[in-house]
Amino acid sequence: MDIDLHCHILPGLDDGAPDLAASVAMAQQAVGAGISRVVATPHHGGAYNNEAPAVIGAVQCLQHELDSRGIPLAVLPGHEVRISDSLLGDLEAGKLCTLGGSRYLLLELPSGRVPAGFGELLHELGVCGIVPILAHPERSSEIQREPERLREWIAGGLLLQVTAGAVTGAFGRRMQAFALRLCRTNAAHFLASDAHDVSARKWQLAEAYASIARKLSPDLVGTFRANAEYVAMNEAIIPEAVARGLSIPRVLDAWPFNIRVKG
Numbered sequence: 001m002d003i004d005l006h007c008h009i010l011p012g013l014d015d016g017a018p019d020l021a022a023s024v025a026m027a028q029q030a031v032g033a034g035i036s037r038v039v040a041t042p043h044h045g046g047a048y049n050n051e052a053p054a055v056i057g058a059v060q061c062l063q064h065e066l067d068s069r070g071i072p073l074a075v076l077p078g079h080e081v082r083i084s085d086s087l088l089g090d091l092e093a094g095k096l097c098t099l100g101g102s103r104y105l106l107l108e109l110p111s112g113r114v115p116a117g118f119g120e121l122l123h124e125l126g127v128c129g130i131v132p133i134l135a136h137p138e139r140s141s142e143i144q145r146e147p148e149r150l151r152e153w154i155a156g157g158l159l160l161q162v163t164a165g166a167v168t169g170a171f172g173r174r175m176q177a178f179a180l181r182l183c184r185t186n187a188a189h190f191l192a193s194d195a196h197d198v199s200a201r202k203w204q205l206a207e208a209y210a211s212i213a214r215k216l217s218p219d220l221v222g223t224f225r226a227n228a229e230y231v232a233m234n235e236a237i238i239p240e241a242v243a244r245g246l247s248i249p250r251v252l253d254a255w256p257f258n259i260r261v262k263g
């Protein structure tokens, strides 16, 4: 059974499930798709203001409903945080939910644009003990144009989450090609559904894993699945080359074969 690190299953908080019935329908579909745990990641920032207490309360309500209906899905709190000037202040004030209470925080670019000072933000998050994960980098036209910029950010501690639907081709061939390129070059660390509903933007994790196994490598699927587990367990994911004590230039040459170390 899979864990999904990114979805919009909580009712009425963002552009995902509009109400509890829609959340339950999404949960049933997730279980049918082989998912046993999800991190609920409502948007925070921009048009949405969903501070941690509201998210945690919504998770508890939904979990109670799922348990009462016998739907075997565990829901963990999280956020998809839009990068803004207030992000570090919100983190310090306890307004943000990391993924399942771990050290990992899911970020999204504002309108797909890479903001000035992104590298500094990654550094500041690292100082706070937070490991940032960038959601759907394949969607950013800036990253599509200059994917080599990812190397510096990944060396600075950023992990990347590619969307399952991008891998399966649900968002078109161009985005599919770029998503597969990120996976093929070991720039991606996770796949996640980013599910919003049960139709247009549904759970496609199993299909995406099957596609990666067929087109790239079954081992890569094992890495993605393991990395998602490590996030849920709050264990560290670091490049194997770093663990071997190589310098950053050598790491970039060898980069990044992910392994787990006790955190």
Ligand SMILES: [Fe+2]
Pocket (backbone or CB within 6 Å): 006, 007, 008, 080, 135, 194
């Ligand atoms: Fe999302």
